[in-house]
Amino acid sequence: MKNVAAICRRELSSYFASPVAYVVLMFFLLIAGWFFYAMMSYFSLISMQMMQQQFRGMMPLNVTEAVIRPLFGNLSVVFIFLLPALTMRTFSEEKKSGTIELLLSYPIRDGELVAGKYTATLILLLIMLAATAVYPLFVGWASGWSSPELGPLLSAYLGLLLMGASFLAFGLFASTLTENQIVSFVITLVTLLMFWVLGWAATFVGATAGAVVNHLSFIQHFENFAKGVIDTADLTYYLSFIAFFLFLTLRSLESKNWRA
Amino acid sequence: MIEVENLTKFYGPTPAIQDVSFAVEKGEILGFLGPNGAGKTTTMRILTCFMPPTSGRAMVGGLDVQKDPLKVRRKIGYMPETVPLYTDLVVGDYLAFVSRVKDVPVRDRGRKIDEVVEQCGLKEVRGRLIGRLSKGFRQRVGLAQALLSDPEVLILDEPTVGLDPKQIIEIRNLIRGLAGSRTIILSTHILPEVGMTCQRVVIIHKGRVVAVDTPANLTTQLQHSVQVHLAAKGPAEAIASRLRAVPGVVGVRAESPVNGASSFVIEAEKGRDVRAELASAVVEGGFGLIELRPLALSLEDIFIELVTKEEV
Numbered sequence A: 001m002k003n004v005a006a007i008c009r010r011e012l013s014s015y016f017a018s019p020v021a022y023v024v025l026m027f028f029l030l031i032a033g034w035f036f037y038a039m040m041s042y043f044s045l046i047s048m049q050m051m052q053q054q055f056r057g058m059m060p061l062n063v064t065e066a067v068i069r070p071l072f073g074n075l076s077v078v079f080i081f082l083l084p085a086l087t088m089r090t091f092s093e094e095k096k097s098g099t100i101e102l103l104l105s106y107p108i109r110d111g112e113l114v115a116g117k118y119t120a121t122l123i124l125l126l127i128m129l130a131a132t133a134v135y136p137l138f139v140g141w142a143s144g145w146s147s148p149e150l151g152p153l154l155s156a157y158l159g160l161l162l163m164g165a166s167f168l169a170f171g172l173f174a175s176t177l178t179e180n181q182i183v184s185f186v187i188t189l190v191t192l193l194m195f196w197v198l199g200w201a202a203t204f205v206g207a208t209a210g211a212v213v214n215h216l217s218f219i220q221h222f223e224n225f226a227k228g229v230i231d232t233a234d235l236t237y238y239l240s241f242i243a244f245f246l247f248l249t250l251r252s253l254e255s256k257n258w259r260a
Numbered sequence B: 001m002i003e004v005e006n007l008t009k010f011y012g013p014t015p016a017i018q019d020v021s022f023a024v025e026k027g028e029i030l031g032f033l034g035p036n037g038a039g040k041t042t043t044m045r046i047l048t049c050f051m052p053p054t055s056g057r058a059m060v061g062g063l064d065v066q067k068d069p070l071k072v073r074r075k076i077g078y079m080p081e082t083v084p085l086y087t088d089l090v091v092g093d094y095l096a097f098v099s100r101v102k103d104v105p106v107r108d109r110g111r112k113i114d115e116v117v118e119q120c121g122l123k124e125v126r127g128r129l130i131g132r133l134s135k136g137f138r139q140r141v142g143l144a145q146a147l148l149s150d151p152e153v154l155i156l157d158e159p160t161v162g163l164d165p166k167q168i169i170e171i172r173n174l175i176r177g178l179a180g181s182r183t184i185i186l187s188t189h190i191l192p193e194v195g196m197t198c199q200r201v202v203i204i205h206k207g208r209v210v211a212v213d214t215p216a217n218l219t220t221q222l223q224h225s226v227q228v229h230l231a232a233k234g235p236a237e238a239i240a241s242r243l244r245a246v247p248g249v250v251g252v253r254a255e256s257p258v259n260g261a262s263s264f265v266i267e268a269e270k271g272r273d274v275r276a277e278l279a280s281a282v283v284e285g286g287f288g289l290i291e292l293r294p295l296a297l298s299l300e301d302i303f304i305e306l307v308t309k310e311e312v
Helices: A002-017 A020-052 A063-087 A092-097 A099-103 A110-131 A134-142 A150-177 A181-203 A207-216 A218-227 A232-257 B040-047 B069-075 B091-101 B106-119 B135-147 B165-178 B191-197 B215-222 B236-245 B275-284 B299-311
Strands: B002-011 B014-024 B029-033 B055-060 B076-079 B153-157 B183-188 B200-205 B208-213 B226-233 B249-258 B261-268 B288-295
Touching: A002 A020, A002 A110, A002 B091, A020 A063, A020 A110, A020 A134, A063 A110, A063 A134, A063 A150, A063 A181, A063 A218, A092 A099, A092 A181, A110 A150, A110 A232, A150 A181, A150 A218, A150 A232, A181 A207, A181 A218, A218 A232, B002 B040, B014 B040, B014 B055, B014 B200, B014 B208, B029 B040, B029 B191, B040 B055, B040 B153, B040 B183, B069 B076, B076 B135, B091 B106, B091 B135, B106 B135, B135 B153, B135 B165, B165 B183, B165 B191, B183 B191, B200 B215, B208 B215, B226 B275, B236 B249, B236 B261, B236 B275, B261 B288, B275 B288
Parallel strands: B029 B183, B029 B200, B076 B153, B153 B183
Antiparallel strands: B002 B014, B002 B055, B200 B208, B226 B261, B226 B288, B249 B261
């Protein structure tokens, strides 16, 4: 535990000593802010029109449905592009610069090393997510705290966190495969994109295969969280995805023991 | 303290080391000498549990590096070649990180860090980014992190590479000062270093141990003949044939001419001083004798002799 904390701390200080953390955070907030602004403006435009056309009584527009949900959907796509930038250096950089040799000469277990590095990236993810809390808070303030609904909001956050954590687990694994950060970045980005668009195949591969493909795809599972549904199937999906790739990360690290 | 038995490591089909065996006693400084690519770093990496050997066994303090890697690593302080460090950390923070992962007890950390900073002369750069340090200072940070947990065994891969002469002397003195309480393996391809710091030398070439002995023993063992350097004015062949005729001379080797004078290295039988005879042979032949001096066999010659012998 002490080693995990020490490694996590070292990782974080490297993230914040280099521009990586700031650049990723800043550009993430830039694009998130743009999405929020665009959706909010569209939402108020539509609301205005509906009010003028006397639709008021029919069905009130819901901010959670119209702004928060699509915003989170978009953020999850942004994660596909940004989170690989956080994980690409974790092991690749240590391999390239040779620091891994020194690191592995210390009495640290491989598991502690992986846990420490993973925790550091998770903390960065939490900071990113926490920073987006301004948008729901703004909506809440503007609506006199009547919206957004707290339940779906928290569930959407949980979904985003689990998905981000899955991306990071895969990125960590990809980083152990190569000493080249760009290779690690591309492997992660493309694989995550593939997992994302896998669901498209569901419509044309037949019923059984379609169900499998749908279950493997990120989209389907995230949709539920965004709707406010916390299903154990979705939880299991993300948690097993994370566990699987952390396991592969460990195996990949161990492979230096038998690979020539 | 350290026992290495028939250690072999293959990278794919290429052997990096083959049947390497040696032992280091507690408190001893062992020099690991060999040209670049001889297998020094590979051996050290096996000892620090960075990679396992293909076959053979390595024990540190009675523990097998393959069976008890964590315990072995607790005993070891390692300084890899061209010390890879986290360039984005400040020296003090880096040493604090190392003290944490190396299990230095919390209450000793501050004192221990102060101690190695003092020992390695890092006081002035403690607050600076490692990436901005000169090569010499980085090298010292590398040594400092190796010393941090008071390890019983120190494994130093080319510790003086890239340092200026003053720093080299400082580091050597530091290493010598550590002997006795610690067991040290030090690799180098610079010969005088071994003679100055080590009690015993392992010479390794093309992955095989060529010789293990004290620097002094190696020198005497190899002085099977006496060498003399001679320079004289005149045609090289004529002088050489005259020199060969001198009784006691085993071999004459022509060197490149110096200032227009032909020069030779003459090998004589062991224990026989042929300098007077050589001088008169040259003078009697009518050539102008310019220089005549005995060549002491330095460790450098031993090294060259040993490693070239292998190739023949």
